[in-house]
Amino acid sequence: MEVLVRTWMESITKAFYIAKKDAKVYYFKAPNFTYGLLMPVSLFLAFSISGQINSNLIVSGLTSLVILFGTTSIEAVAVVLERQTGTLDRLLVAPVSFFTLILGKALAGLFFGLVLATAILVPLSIISGTGVANPLLALATIASSSLTFSGLGALVSVYAEWVPEAQMLSNFLRLPMAFLSGTFVPLEFMPFQLRVVARFLPLTYSVEALRISMSDSAITATYWLDILVLAMFSFAFFVIAAKVLQKKIE
Amino acid sequence: MKAVVKTQGLTKQYGDIVAVDHVELEVFEGEIFGLLGPNGAGKTTTIRLLTGQTKPTSGVAIVANRDIIHESTKAKERIGVVPEVSNLYDEMSAWDNLIFAAQLYGVPRNERDRRAKELLELFGLYKRRKDHVGSFSKGMKRRLTIATALIHKPDILFLDEPTTGLDVQSSRTIRNLMKELNEGGTTVFLTTHYIEEADQLCQRVAMINQGKIVAVDNPEKLKAAIEELHVIEVSFSPSGDFWDRLRGLKYVSNISLVGDKFRLHVEDASEVIPLLIDFSKENNLRIVSINTLKPSLEDAFVKITGLSPEVMATEKEPIKREKGGSVG
Numbered sequence: 041m042e043v044l045v046r047t048w049m050e051s052i053t054k055a056f057y058i059a060k061k062d063a064k065v066y067y068f069k070a071p072n073f074t075y076g077l078l079m080p081v082s083l084f085l086a087f088s089i090s091g092q093i094n095s096n097l098i099v100s101g102l103t104s105l106v107i108l109f110g111t112t113s114i115e116a117v118a119v120v121l122e123r124q125t126g127t128l129d130r131l132l133v134a135p136v137s138f139f140t141l142i143l144g145k146a147l148a149g150l151f152f153g154l155v156l157a158t159a160i161l162v163p164l165s166i167i168s169g170t171g172v173a174n175p176l177l178a179l180a181t182i183a184s185s186s187l188t189f190s191g192l193g194a195l196v197s198v199y200a201e202w203v204p205e206a207q208m209l210s211n212f213l214r215l216p217m218a219f220l221s222g223t224f225v226p227l228e229f230m231p232f233q234l235r236v237v238a239r240f241l242p243l244t245y246s247v248e249a250l251r252i253s254m255s256d257s258a259i260t261a262t263y264w265l266d267i268l269v270l271a272m273f274s275f276a277f278f279v280i281a282a283k284v285l286q287k288k289i290e
Numbered sequence: 291m292k293a294v295v296k297t298q299g300l301t302k303q304y305g306d307i308v309a310v311d312h313v314e315l316e317v318f319e320g321e322i323f324g325l326l327g328p329n330g331a332g333k334t335t336t337i338r339l340l341t342g343q344t345k346p347t348s349g350v351a352i353v354a355n356r357d358i359i360h361e362s363t364k365a366k367e368r369i370g371v372v373p374e375v376s377n378l379y380d381e382m383s384a385w386d387n388l389i390f391a392a393q394l395y396g397v398p399r400n401e402r403d404r405r406a407k408e409l410l411e412l413f414g415l416y417k418r419r420k421d422h423v424g425s426f427s428k429g430m431k432r433r434l435t436i437a438t439a440l441i442h443k444p445d446i447l448f449l450d451e452p453t454t455g456l457d458v459q460s461s462r463t464i465r466n467l468m469k470e471l472n473e474g475g476t477t478v479f480l481t482t483h484y485i486e487e488a489d490q491l492c493q494r495v496a497m498i499n500q501g502k503i504v505a506v507d508n509p510e511k512l513k514a515a516i517e518e519l520h521v522i523e524v525s526f527s528p529s530g531d532f533w534d535r536l537r538g539l540k541y542v543s544n545i546s547l548v549g550d551k552f553r554l555h556v557e558d559a560s561e562v563i564p565l566l567i568d569f570s571k572e573n574n575l576r577i578v579s580i581n582t583l584k585p586s587l588e589d590a591f592v593k594i595t596g597l598s599p600e601v602m603a604t605e606k607e608p609i610k611r612e613k614g615g616s617v618g
Contacts, residue, residue, distance in 0.1 A: 050396060057393040065381045126377040130438075132343050134394040135366040290345035 051140040058131070058144025059151065066114055066121070067152045077160065080105035083218060099170050100250040101223040103161045107185045108214060108243055110156040111149040115193025116210040117203050118145050119285070124202070132289060138282040145197070146190035146278060153186025154179075170254060177253035177263065184270040185246035191277030192242070198285040217243045242273040291318040293352075294446050294477050295340060300349035302335050302501075309335040311501035312349065317446075317494075322468065322478040324492035326485065328597060332501035333481035334374065337450045340479070341371045354445050367395065370439030372449040376431035380424030384415055384434050387423055388441055395442035409437040413467070429460030436467065440476075447471060449480040453487060465491060489587040499595045512590040520559040521583040524566055525551040526575040535573070539565050544592055551579070555589065 066072075080102055122128035131141055161182070165172050172178045193210065200206035218224075220234060221243035227235055238244045249266035252259060295317035302310040310332045317323040325333050338344045340351055342362040351358045356365035378387050388406040397405060410416040413433040423431060432452065439447060452468070453461035468491060472478050482488050488495045489509050496506040505512060526532065529550045536552055537545050541562050544555035556562045559582045570577050591597070 054394060054396075057390065061379070061382070061390050064386075065379055125380075126373070126375055127379055129343065129371075129373055130377045130379075130391075131394070133341050133366060133369075133371040134391075135363045135396070136394060137363060289343065 051137060051143070054136050055140045055144035055147055058136070058141065059147035062118060062145060062148035063151055066118055067148055068155075072110075072114055072152075077106060077110070077156065079109045080218075083224075097223075097226065097251070099161065099164045099168055100254055101247055102164065103157050103182070104185060104221075104243060104246045104250055105218055105223055106160050107153045107157050107182060107246065108189050108217065111153045111186050111189040112193035112196070112210050112214060114152065115145065115149045115190045116196040116200070116206045118148075119194065119197035120200050120203055120206050138286045139278060142191075142194050142198070142278050142281045142285065145194050146187055146274070149190025149193060150183060150186045153190065154182055157182040157186070165254070172254050173256045174253045174259065177259065178250060180267065181246065181249040181253050181270075184249070184267050184274070185242075188242045188246070188270045188274045188277065191274045191281065195277050195281040195284070198281045198288065217241050220244075222247050242270060245269045245273075293317065294319050294354060295323075295479060296352045297340070298350045300336070300339055300351055301347050302332075302339055302344065303347040308501050310339060310346075313498075313501075313503050315496060315503065315506070317477065317479055319445075319477055320472070320475060321493040322472050322480070322491050324488040324495045325479070325481040325498055326483070326488045326495050326591065327481075327498035327595075328483055331483075331498045333483075333498060334450055335501075336498070337371075337448050337479070337481055341369060341448050342366055343371075367442070368445045370442070370444035370447045372432075372436050372439045372447070372452060374451040374454060376428075376435040378423045378431060378434060378438065381422060383420050383422055384410065384426070385419040387434065388438055391438040391441045397442050405441055405443075409440060413437045427460075429456050429463070432456060432460065432464060433467070436464070440471070444476070446477045446479060449478065451481055451483070453482070453484065485586075485588045485591055495587070497591060497594055499597065505590075505594045509587050509590075512594070513585050513587060520556045520562075521585055521589055522554045522556055522559055522562060522566070522580065523548070523551045523583055524554065524580045525578045526570060527578045528575070532569075532573070532575075536569070539569065541565075546592075553583075555592065 083105065119128065122131070136144075161172065161178070164170075192213065196206055196209045196213070200209055220230075220238050221241045222230070222238060223243065227238055227244070227248075230238065245266040249263055249270070252263040252266070293316045295315060297313055297315045300310060300313040300315075301308065313332075313336060325336060327333050335344070339346050340353055340358060342353075342358045342365060345359060353365045354368035356362075356368070358365045379390070382390070385406060388409065389402055392402040392405060406419075407416065410419050413436065415430060415434055415437070418426070418430070423434065426434065436447075436449070436452075449468070452464050456464065465487065468478055468480070480491070492509065494506065494508050495512065497504045497512075532552065533545065533547070536542065536554065539554075539562065541557045542554050543557065546553045554562065563580065566577070566580065569575075585593075
């Protein structure tokens with residue numbers, strides 16, 4: 041048992057070091073912030089202008105979209121870039137498991153998502169007057185969402201062979217998700233079939249949990265269920281990404 | 291002697307292509323072991339198999355007393371790997387690259403700085419420690435790659451073509467460093483297509499061709515094994531392309547060109563020397579020099595593999611790697 045705990049602690053520590061390195065090398069660069077914010081803000085403005093969106097939904101929806109686009113944009117190419125520059129071999133020859141490697145990559149996305157989401161949530165909630173009723177729960181939602189979308193990005197990244205393929209794949213997943221997850225149109229206004237589809241998309245749970253944590257109403261079981269589903273999505277993405285990477289290397 | 295690398299029937303197949311074919315190797319503690327072969331012979335695949343970067347199709351490899359397939363992480367803790375192309379993070383400083391490697395290999399926090407400083411000083415890079423690696427020359431990058439592979443004091447250091455693509459001075463520095471490391475107790479496993487490098491550095495050499503090991507022994511024994519083979523080195527004036535005509539001479543089994551000298555592998559030197567004198571007269575040539583030589587490792591390689599030495603001189607296509615940028 042003691043050995044197992046020590047092994048896990050070592051894995052998490054190494055994942056943290058990989059994340060720190062990724063943050064330095066790939067994430068915290070001005071163009072990445074711009075892209076992470078630009079795309080979702082543009083989409084939202086387009087819908088807001090057409091009057092098809094309730095202004096109360098803007099803050100939570102936009103924040104979730106920023107996390108989705110911000111984290112996946114870089115995460116989806118992180119492994120591809122490492123493969124192209126040969127640095128992936130540096131990680132593969134080190135005593136690091138595939139799961140640790142993917143976890144490290146996703147943790148970098150988690151930090152980036154936290155920074156990006158805070159950068160948009162704080163000013164927007166003040167300007168719009170919506171406020172954030174439960175800041176801690178909002179933070180937990182942002183963290184869970186960032187980890188989930190980073191996991192999704194990592195999965196795309198291990199699958200893709202080169203950067204344009206990774207970008208195409210991530211857009212193929214992100215764009216439908218942006219429209220079908222209750223971001224622009226609340227789920228209750230969507231047809232039944234689309235509501236069923238929405239339940240298979242992680243962004244739905246992110247938007248829902250963020251709305252609950254921002255509202256004054258009491259925290260319901262739905263919030264905790266949303267967080268649980270996001271955690272399950274994260275774990276599934278990490279495990280599958282690690283397996284795909286292992287398969288590809290071997 | 292204790293074997294620190296031992297393989298049995300190690301095989302790697304990519305579709306129909308057998309890159310490594312039932313390789314049986316033993317590398318002993320404290321030696322410099324060379325895997326010598328032309329490009330495409332299976333050297334890099336062998337090193338990738340031994341360092342857990344790819345899984346064999348069949349066979350077993352025990353590295354640092356661990357099964358590299360089933361106890362990969364444990365085995366990796368005891369080995370250092372230097373790839374053919376330096377794989378450092380260009381955006382990070384030399385210091386940060388070393389510290390990151392130390393973190394991955396679990397070097398205790400209080401030892402990291404001391405170890406990084408020691409290695410940077412040993413490799414003559416301490417003054418450039420704060421500079422981004424992207425600004426380094428190829429030789430400096432190679433030295434830093436070796437330094438990062440040594441950060442955790444590995445038992446075995448694997449180097450894939452360590453001097454390929456480097457200038458003469460950098461190559462010499464790297465070779466001296468390998469000797470020094472070996473004298474300090476590190477077992478060195480290197481691949482090379484430079485016969486001279488294998489001859490100068492390695493205590494034992496395995497010759498590999500088309501994925502198969504064709505000979506393993508120390509360089510002197512490999513040379514001694516072909517001592518019945520005679521080698522004559524001859525140069526003519528005026529110099530010219532006499533290749534085909536010389537090949538046509540009786541008793542000549544192989545021929546190569548070293549500078550302006552023709553190196554003839556012959557069955558009996560005493561029979562061939564008069565023929566060469568006749569040849570020079572018939573072609574109005576003057577013999578500038580003529581020597582009989584002891585077989586070199588190159589001669590042994592030619593004899594054992596049946597390949598011409600020119601095959602070994604062929605450099606690999608440079609590996610093109612894209613640089614990462616911002617993304618969308």
